[in-house]
Amino acid sequence: xxxxxxxxxxxxxxxxxxxxxxxxxxxxxxxxxxxxxxxxxxxxxxxxxxxxxxxxxxxxxxxxxxxxxxxxxxxxxxxxxxxxxxxxxxxxxxxxxxxxxxxxxxxxxxxxx
Amino acid sequence: xxxxxxxxxxxxxxxxxxxxxxxxxxxxxxxxxxxxxxxxxxxxxxxxxxxxxxxxxxxxxxxxxxxxxxxxxxxxxxxxxxxxxxxxxxxxxxxxxxxxxxxxxxxxxxxxxxx
Numbered sequence: 001x002x003x004x005x006x007x008x009x010x011x012x013x014x015x016x017x018x019x020x021x022x023x024x025x026x027x028x029x030x031x032x033x034x035x036x037x038x039x040x041x042x043x044x045x046x047x048x049x050x051x052x053x054x055x056x057x058x059x060x061x062x063x064x065x066x067x068x069x070x071x072x073x074x075x076x077x078x079x080x081x082x083x084x085x086x087x088x089x090x091x092x093x094x095x096x097x098x099x100x101x102x103x104x105x106x107x108x109x110x111x112x113x
Numbered sequence: 114x115x116x117x118x119x120x121x122x123x124x125x126x127x128x129x130x131x132x133x134x135x136x137x138x139x140x141x142x143x144x145x146x147x148x149x150x151x152x153x154x155x156x157x158x159x160x161x162x163x164x165x166x167x168x169x170x171x172x173x174x175x176x177x178x179x180x181x182x183x184x185x186x187x188x189x190x191x192x193x194x195x196x197x198x199x200x201x202x203x204x205x206x207x208x209x210x211x212x213x214x215x216x217x218x219x220x221x222x223x224x225x226x227x228x
Contacts, residue, residue: 004155034216043117044205044219090156092217099144099209101217103156 002027002093006104014112015083021076021107023065023091030096033074035065038106039087047089050074061085083113115140115208117220125226126196133192134223136206141186147179148205150222156205162189196227 005024013019025031035047048059055067065076074091091104116139126132136145147159159179160170168181182190193200206220 036219043221046216046218049216099215100146100158100161101156101207102158105153105155 002031002095002102004091004093004102004104006091006107009105009107011107011109012112013081013109016080017111019076019078019081019085019109021089021091021109023074023076023104025072025074025091025093025102027072027093027095032094032096033065033067034092034101035059035063035074035076036090036092036103037087038090044090047076081109081111083111085109086111115142115210115218117206117208117218119204119206119220119223121223122221123224123226125228128197128227130196131192131194132196132225133190134204134206136189136191136220138187138208142208142210143186144209145183145189146207146209146217147181147189147191148207150203150205152202159191159204193225196225198227201225201227 003026007022033050036044037047038044047063048057048065050057050067058064063078065074067074089107092101094101118137120135145162148156150156158171159174160168162168162181162183164183164186178194180192203222203224205222207217209215209217
């Protein structure tokens with residue numbers, strides 16, 4: 001079964017700072033990769049996804065993620081955060097052909113104005 | 114995309130009682146999933162509920178404790194039975210379209226507190 005690791009559960013940074021959240025998974029086969037975001041009081045929303053093709057994926061709100069197969073990683077980045085990026089971010093993985101998603105523990109990101 | 118409505122959005126329940134959570138989707142979907150999100154923890158899959166078949170439970174979850182119904186392609190219920198304080202959590206309904214390489218959509222969750 002696949003598992004997902006996210007480090008630095010709590011991240012505090014100032015507006016305009018750059019953000020990078022790490023995501024590593026353990027599964028040797030082909031995977032689909034996702035980043036979901038949960039803004040305060042709202043439901044989980046898809047930020048971006050990777051299925052195949054260009055390993056650098058661009059998502060909504062200026063976020064991007066890079067799939068590095070050799071490192072089993074799918075790190076999320078944003079060059080300049082805004083106060084509205086305060087949220088919890090979850091990395092998720094499923095093995096290709098298996099629709100059950102495995103989630104990481106999430107990163108609670110707080111952006112200080 | 115799919116829009117998912119969950120009811121109730123929150124509840125406070127006495128230990129030993131049961132609560133049924135409803136999940137309504139605005140389109141027909143084959144695959145529905147129930148997750149639990151305990152405080153400070155990740156989302157943990159409870160079971161997969163596909164219409165026309167018995168729910169498939171993940172390790173550590175059993176039908177007697179979390180019975181699930183899936184009467185049609187737009188609706189499902191999860192019951193948390195004989196509740197204890199350890200069941201206090203957010204319960205989430207999720208759907209995926211029945212094809213490869215699709216994303217999952219989530220309801221807003223049901224925040225359950227057992228006292």
